[in-house]
Amino acid sequence: MQLITRAQLGWPASAAADQPTTQGVKIHYEGTPVSTDLLGDHSRCIQEWQSIRASHLANKTENWVDVAYNYASCQHGYVLEGRGIGKRTGANGNQQLNRDHYAVVALIGSEGLTQPTDALLGALRDAIELLQANGAGPEIKGHRDGYPTECPGDPLYSWVQAGAPRPGGTSPAPQPEQPPTPAIARYQVTIDGQVYGYGAHGDQVTRVGQALVARGFGSHYQVGPGPDWTDADTLNYADYQRSLGYSGAAADGVPGEQSLHQLLDAALEPFPGQDFFHDGQHSDVITRMGQRLVALGFSQYRVGPGPDWGPADQASYAAFQRSLGYSGDAADGIPGPTSWAQLRVPAN
Ligand SMILES: [Zn+2]
Ligand SMILES: [Zn+2]
Incomplete structure (x- = not known):
């Protein structure tokens, strides 16, 4: 918890009446327009809290002796001390309501800054738990519960009704679905x-x-x-x-x-030259060439292909050449560099 104390705010000890226990905590908002400038500047939150206290002290109708809330929480996740622990709030509407619950105010309002950040909700949760550890019962309610007011505004009241969960925190969150395993292509x-x-x-x-x-x-x-x-x-x-x-x-x-x-x-057999292909040539290159011819459907082999250059190799290669559009001497079955490149004979 990031707590800013009264001492840090320059305030004396609270003169409010003691209230050592309550049934719980009520959540408030400011109920007035709040500038969105607060979002980008936490020092504005401190100023806001100071001016809330000043206006409460100046309020002759309520005759408050201090800021009315026990704590405030800001959009940046800070808890700002008000009356603090063990003190009766003046914010819940009447004396009975003030005895029943402590009061925490969120520094958002009815216009402008109206949506709580997760940091704000976390800071509200911090203040609630601090009070629960110091005399507050388990109830978490909105100011509007039991008193005619819009406070704490719909966004915060929805959160209160949901049980005031800590964002991403201790409240049971729904189990995230397993991220889908990307299917591996199988065609x-x-x-x-x-x-x-x-x-x-x-x-x-x-x-x-x-x-x-x-x-x-x-x-x-x-x-x-x-x-x-x-x-x-x-x-x-x-x-x-x-x-x-x-x-x-x-x-x-x-x-x-x-x-x-x-x-x-990079793994293709380089063209070995036309002179390579003659009777008596024995090479694994001939085998791999023949396998490519078979694979492409130009087999004239009755056995093989094998490493010894022979008529079946030549006849098969000639069929391949004809498929490329060669004819006559150009389709004589002796490999040339262009057709060889197109045959794509793998290197060893
Ligand atoms: Zn209120
Ligand atoms: Zn702030």
């Missing part, structure tokens, strides 16, 4: 003839995983990467997509053609 796409996404299976999945790890996007793998596309692949791929500036559905972790090509370009 598949086919890019360059190969399937990616949850449940996809094959070397292409392993290659994506390895490329992700190589680029630093492997944090979701507990094991692997491996040939079965799991949620971990999706989550890592989503991290990679976000690194490219994608967001929302474009970063759901299921590959798009652009991001996939960008990821795998």
